[in-house]
Amino acid sequence: MAVMTMRDALNQALKEELARDPSVFLMGEEVAEYQGAYKVTRGLLDEFGPKRVIDTPITELGFAGLGVGAAMAGLRPIVEFMTFNFSILATDQIINSAAKMLYMSGGQFKIPIVFRGPGGSAYQVSSQHSQALESWYAYFPGLKVVMPSTPADAKGLLKSAIRDDDPVIFIEQERMYGMKGEVPEDEDFIIPLGVAEVKREGRDATIIARSLMVPTALKAAEELEKDGVSCEVIDPRTIRPLDINAIVESVKKTNRVVIAEESHPFCGVAAEISAEINERAFDYLDAPVKRVSGADVPMPYAKNLERLAIPDVEQIVAAVREVSYL
Amino acid sequence: MSSQTTERREKSNAPAGSAAGVLDAAGTKERPARQESAIQNEDRGTLIKLFHQMVLIRRFEEKCAESYSLGKIGGFCHLYIGQEAVGVGSISAIREDDYVITSYREHGQAIAKGISPEAVMAELYGKAGGCSGGKGGSMHLFDKTVNFLGGHAIVGGQIPLATGVAFASKYQETDKVTLCFFGEAAVNQGAFHESLNMAQLWKLPCIYICENNQYGMGTSLARAMSLQNIAEKACAYEMASEFVDGMDVMAMRQATQRAVKRARETSQPTLLEARTYRYMGHSMSDPGNYRTRAEIEKYQERDPIKIFTATLKEQNILSDKDISDIEAEAKEQIERAVRFAEESPEPDPSELYTNVYANPLS
Numbered sequence A: 001m002a003v004m005t006m007r008d009a010l011n012q013a014l015k016e017e018l019a020r021d022p023s024v025f026l027m028g029e030e031v032a033e034y035q036g037a038y039k040v041t042r043g044l045l046d047e048f049g050p051k052r053v054i055d056t057p058i059t060e061l062g063f064a065g066l067g068v069g070a071a072m073a074g075l076r077p078i079v080e081f082m083t084f085n086f087s088i089l090a091t092d093q094i095i096n097s098a099a100k101m102l103y104m105s106g107g108q109f110k111i112p113i114v115f116r117g118p119g120g121s122a123y124q125v126s127s128q129h130s131q132a133l134e135s136w137y138a139y140f141p142g143l144k145v146v147m148p149s150t151p152a153d154a155k156g157l158l159k160s161a162i163r164d165d166d167p168v169i170f171i172e173q174e175r176m177y178g179m180k181g182e183v184p185e186d187e188d189f190i191i192p193l194g195v196a197e198v199k200r201e202g203r204d205a206t207i208i209a210r211s212l213m214v215p216t217a218l219k220a221a222e223e224l225e226k227d228g229v230s231c232e233v234i235d236p237r238t239i240r241p242l243d244i245n246a247i248v249e250s251v252k253k254t255n256r257v258v259i260a261e262e263s264h265p266f267c268g269v270a271a272e273i274s275a276e277i278n279e280r281a282f283d284y285l286d287a288p289v290k291r292v293s294g295a296d297v298p299m300p301y302a303k304n305l306e307r308l309a310i311p312d313v314e315q316i317v318a319a320v321r322e323v324s325y326l
Numbered sequence B: 001m002s003s004q005t006t007e008r009r010e011k012s013n014a015p016a017g018s019a020a021g022v023l024d025a026a027g028t029k030e031r032p033a034r035q036e037s038a039i040q041n042e043d044r045g046t047l048i049k050l051f052h053q054m055v056l057i058r059r060f061e062e063k064c065a066e067s068y069s070l071g072k073i074g075g076f077c078h079l080y081i082g083q084e085a086v087g088v089g090s091i092s093a094i095r096e097d098d099y100v101i102t103s104y105r106e107h108g109q110a111i112a113k114g115i116s117p118e119a120v121m122a123e124l125y126g127k128a129g130g131c132s133g134g135k136g137g138s139m140h141l142f143d144k145t146v147n148f149l150g151g152h153a154i155v156g157g158q159i160p161l162a163t164g165v166a167f168a169s170k171y172q173e174t175d176k177v178t179l180c181f182f183g184e185a186a187v188n189q190g191a192f193h194e195s196l197n198m199a200q201l202w203k204l205p206c207i208y209i210c211e212n213n214q215y216g217m218g219t220s221l222a223r224a225m226s227l228q229n230i231a232e233k234a235c236a237y238e239m240a241s242e243f244v245d246g247m248d249v250m251a252m253r254q255a256t257q258r259a260v261k262r263a264r265e266t267s268q269p270t271l272l273e274a275r276t277y278r279y280m281g282h283s284m285s286d287p288g289n290y291r292t293r294a295e296i297e298k299y300q301e302r303d304p305i306k307i308f309t310a311t312l313k314e315q316n317i318l319s320d321k322d323i324s325d326i327e328a329e330a331k332e333q334i335e336r337a338v339r340f341a342e343e344s345p346e347p348d349p350s351e352l353y354t355n356v357y358a359n360p361l362s
Helices: A006-020 A044-048 A060-072 A084-098 A134-138 A151-163 A213-226 A244-254 A269-284 A303-309 A313-323 B002-012 B019-025 B028-041 B044-069 B084-091 B107-113 B117-124 B158-171 B184-188 B190-201 B230-237 B249-266 B293-300 B304-314 B320-343 B349-353
Strands: A002-005 A024-028 A053-055 A076-080 A114-119 A144-146 A168-173 A180-183 A197-200 A205-209 A231-235 A238-240 A257-260 A290-292 B099-102 B148-151 B178-183 B206-212 B240-245 B270-275
Touching (some): A151 A168, A197 A213, A205 A244, A213 A257, A213 A313, A257 A269, A257 A313, B044 B107, B084 B304, B107 B148, B117 B320, B206 B230, B206 B249
Parallel strands (some): A024 A053, A144 A168, B178 B206, B240 B270
Antiparallel strands (some): A002 A180
């Protein structure tokens, strides 16, 4: 084990997988000579050379599609979006090409590709650079969607995503790149996709959280513990496929659920999880499922407004109190 | 050939005017003599194969129209009638292990690349014996065994994919080339420009073949494109390009051979603009009211099969008997394809949930 930032854990995963499989290559804006806009790809050009670590023009639709085509011909591309905000330009290739190729070719063309980069809220970059897009991608059969919340998860899940034979949307949280944690340095350390983790065990209420909301939920759980409310915090880690069984097991134990997310509430992942809980565990609920989502507005610039738009510890504490009738 | 290319470019710089004017600008009036000289270096077997494929595709598409009207084929169905020389001529210039990737008007190219008419027809019928297992339909024909990488149905969507396939060939240090077909309307998409930029920047062995049939659905080229000489657009990327008479199968074959040589030997991309014409509507649901009968007939006078037939007869390559034998063989192939499609079972209901993921996880 070594203590490192999420940035370095991701870097280590990329380095190990590039070394392990010559069909893996990395492309994106500023990933090579600039060493990555967020320095996740630092040192990779020096180690693997310009054939395998490739700076692209600012042409998201083009290089996303190029990656999918390369995957059709047997390569395993890792495509970095400088931020997922720019992936919006590439959605035709992600959705119409990557997600559907295996199906519409009757199983002939698998697309082993990872689209990765930072997503979710950033610091004061306003509406177009600060948004959560996981519910878009999770909507589509054919895509897998992964959102790590710790450096160890980031490393283990990214390695699994690169080895996976399907297109994986791997969303890193921009605010969490500097977050530190213990990370196994074993090159065979992987975390399987589609497996949730209980980040904190508890008896009285379940908080389901992903990405940036996991550390926020853990702080809320600490606050609530002081008042004698024991919270279980579950991180699905993979949004699609969702480990709904792990969630239902927790609900059966605690009978109360809060789902925290950065994204907008309408048609969001929390709405989907809530529906699944209602369908599978309604009789175990002692209170309606409560969502704590980002504000239903484009992200504002002003510091005070931005703070109000992103769920915080207080909102999660209040939601747990509400479902606990406290 | 370069002087001819230059000459054609100069002519094409004249104002486009009528659709016929645009086609003439591709040098088509010189065609009969050109085709005659072009066949001199070809063996008879190759010429017969080209002729046979064009006839087969024409008859296949006619049968599709019939089956569509009978309700045997559903959804959208885009026919290739009039454009056969483009797919047949260019695909004849590549190796079996080279790649083809294209748009939704791809029945003819699929057959030319080696998918059997049976497997194509069964796919159109939505049957398990189809080349995509009945899951793709008319717009999504695939066959990995012959490196036919699909029919893609978002206009221009296959152009970045083709660029990636060519990228992979270079990365894997093979000398395979990729042919990418698209209609002229796709040229207005960002995907076209983004792809050509990367292909030239990274010197990728991709041959972009624009099938300029002069209409994007019901909108004529003149109403949709500011610079209508599409081959000229390659200069924005310093890419090699050529106008080609898309009604002349030999011109398509030879232009593609030049591009293939460039791609294989120097890993350089090429943009070919094939001037052609589709006789049918955009799809089976399009009656084509945006153009006149007279306009269509004018192009039919220069029909690719008609002019190739004339050349082959004049040069004593084919007799009337040979031609009727080939017609009879094509008819038999189509009958076999329809029979196969009719008899092939529907996909098993369990297939609904297969092929969503390669690693389903749960």
